[in-house]
Amino acid sequence: MTERKEFRDLADPEAAKDAIASLDLAPDPEEVPLAEARGRVLAQRVDADLDVPGFDRASMDGYAVRARDTFGADETDPATLDLVGAVHAGEEPDVAVGEGEAAEISTGAVMPPGADAVVMVERTEEADDGDRVLVRTAVAPGDSVMLAGADVAAGERALGPGTRLTPREIGLLSALGVESVPVRGRPTVGIVSTGDELVRPGGELNSAAGQIYDVNSYTVAAAVEEAGGEPELYPHAGDDYDEMETVLREAADECDLVLSSGSTSASAVDVIYRVIEERGELLLHGVAVKPGKPMLVGRVGESAYVGLPGYPVSALTIFRTFVAPAIRRAAGLPEPRTATVEARMAAEERYGEGRTRLMPVGLVETGGDEAEAGAASSESDEGDLLAYVVDKGSGATTSLVEADGVVEVPADTAYVAAGEQVEVRLFSPDVRPPAVLGVGEDDPALARLLDAVDRPRYLSVGTRGGLRRLRDGVPDFAVATGDSGRESGVDATEFAAYEREWGLVVPAGNPEGVEGLADLVDRDLRFVNRGSDSGLRASLDDALAALADERDTGRRELTDSIDGFGLAAKAHESPARKVTGGQADAGLGLRATAEKLGLGFVPVGTETVRVLANPDRADKPGVRDLSAALDEQLDGVVAELPGFGR
Incomplete structure (x- = not known):
């Protein structure tokens, strides 16, 4: 009698997921033309190399x-x-x-x-x-x-690693003149259907001999593509050991993952588990789940392997439950979402123009388990999602990137109240809220730290804007500088603090011999400032107030004497870029920016940068990831940036 393989000590579903998660399916990153980048996932951060627009218009x-x-x-x-x-x-x-x-x-x-x-x-x-x-x-x-750079400023963090490139992001990259982008590779998945009874569609079928058409090869291939993988169909393998070994080894040599369907049951004629045991490593055989008990997980050579059940419904169920999430993770893709979600408005939004309004909004999860939050839909528990208005003007491409969907406001609606339930029509079913939402000061150290956090979104609205939004309970964290960050009156938890040196960025060699703020007041020099919401601007205002006290005059008299004081630029590099282009003699900026761009620097002072967390979101997974990144990487990041320290 032929020995039969019996299923003993079936693994629980979580163990099966862990076993598949332990397999490395991720291929190397690749560079693709922008025209072919839709649906792909960025492998690294993309910074703006130019201002958009590139001129004051x-x-x-x-x-x-x-x-x-x-x-x-x-x-x-x-x-x-x-x-x-x-x-x-x-x-x-x-x-x-x-x-x-x-x-x-x-x-x-x-x-x-x-x-x-x-x-x-x-x-x-x-x-x-x-x-x-x-x-x-x-x-x-x-x-x-x-102003030049008002939409996207040169040197600004445009898109981060892990960003799914939809038409919105493609538009932003086009505006930046990007020709090709580094993206996560798509895992190649070899598909092998086994069993003597199978015939490929189009072949001649002998039903009298118990033959059936091979359903799984094409079904699983479509599911692989939907999950973000590249399916490769291999010739059908019968229930012969040598034939099975040949096909599996060929697929393993060429693919990141091999999927087979059939030949995983306890029948003596099913041989695939012996091939895995003898030519690779069998991690798991049998899962306590219905349908789909006879599942295999292992390795063949350098390739991962998963054996699916033979019945099409079981095979597809097991694939979607266990394998598709692993393929999506390897490709950097999020879990699929429904196209409409329910959310609460984060703040009151007034509207009285008498026309239907399609209001772009971003979404932020208020906390809870990552898996539950990731499954938010029209059936979400009330309060899981907040919707905040994103509107930087019709000419700003970044509004599209920062928004997740649209709330339609009827023409006869005067306002949408804070806390009111709204229906958000997502830009695509794949849209997900960011894992963590931050607002506040534009800062180069923060841009580097966010690379270590999965799916962050950061809105550079300045210290004042960030603290205002944090006070309203919208973001997960805010970044503030100067005394505003310390004495804001906002109920917040300080995650981290560091120092950055600020002053006047001047042309290389400092041809005008600028020595400090007094030169801006007393001499005919063209200056470029930052916006009034910026913490850097607040530090400048404080320094000018001190200079005014020394001269026994008013600060307004000093600022009126500075050519360009009232014309503010958007991001921390924007004034320096004006200096580089010969449009200014000096700009408000950081030492790190001056050295990055090969410019001169006149120090004026230092300011403290504080990362302030929303205390109500302490248990949110994205907030915990941010805290861990700050603990593990902040010292290294500030050590690499001139003028930064702790």
Whole structure:
């Protein structure tokens, strides 16, 4: 009598998952053209190498002016400016705007030299002689101007490793001029159907001899592709040991994972478990699950191996339950999601324009088990997801990357209340909320640390914006600098703190001999500032206040003397990039930025950067991962950055 293989001590499902997880299915990363990158997963961080837009541009039709020439203008007492020409979109300006002058400008056109604001055409009137324009409103520097880098700033973290490239991300990469991208490899999966009774579809079937068509090869191949793998079909193998060994070894030599279906039961004619035991390593044979008890897990050579049951329903069930998640992990893909989710609004959103609004929102999980949160759908428990509005303007491609879906607000709705349940229509069924959501100060050390966290999302809204959102309970953590981060009054847990040196970034060699802030006040130097929400700007304001006290004058008098003080750039590298391009004599920035770009640096002070966690999210897996990354890698990261320390 032929010896039969019996199933004893069946493994529980978790043990089976652990056994498959122990197999290395991940192939090496590869570089693919952007045109072929849809659906792929980034293998490493992509930083912006240029500003988007790459020039200061008008955001509406009107007149490019020097803002100071409009101060005090109103409907009854307009400012009269001389017209010096016109600038159209797609053309290089051939005019410059001087004192008391204006240039007609089209939406999207390059701002001409000398101009720092645009007056919308509706608030102007051309004089009868056609050589002058009457401006009936005052504008501030930067009004109706989209500065270079306002959408994406050079040096900014554009996309991180693990990002799934959908059309949204492809659009952002296109705007950055990226031609090819490094992506996670797709695991190659060899598929072998076994059993003497099988015939490939299209072949001649002898039902009288008990033959059936091979359903599993094509079913499993489709499931592999859906999970993110590259299926490879191998010739059918019968229940012969030598034939089985030949096919399995060929597939193992060429693939990251080999899947077989059939020949895993206790029947004496099923031989595949003996092939694995003699030519590789058998980790598991039999799982306490129905359907699908006769499952094998092991290795053949350098390749992973999983044997699926022969019945198609059982094979597909076991594949989806145990194997598909492993393939997705190897390819860097998230678990599939439904196309619509229920969420609570994080903050009140008012709307009264009388039109239906398609409101882009991002999603953040409020905590709980990762697996449960990852399965959020229309049946989610109330409160699992918060929706926050993402709207940086119709011209900003980053709005698409930061948003997960759309909430449709009816035309007769005046506002959506904080905490109100809303239906979010996801951009695709594959969209998932980030594992951890952060907001706050733009910082190069943080950008490196986030690489160690799975699926983070970080919104650079400055220290003030970050603390405001943390106070409202929206993000998982915020990053703040200066005294604002320490004395914010926000209920938060400090995860980490480090120092960074700030000052004035100047051209290499410091040709103007800039020695400190007093030079900006006393000399005719062009300066580029940061936005008022930035902690770096707050540090500058404090230093100028101290200088004003020394001179027994007001801080406003000093700032009015600094050319460019009111024209703020977006990210921490943006002012330095202006200096590099010869558009400024000095910019507010970090020593690390100056050395990275080969520029000079005039130190002014140091400021403390603090990572503040939402105390209500302490048990969230993504928050724990962030805490671990800070504990394990912060010292190394700050040691590599000039001017950083703890």
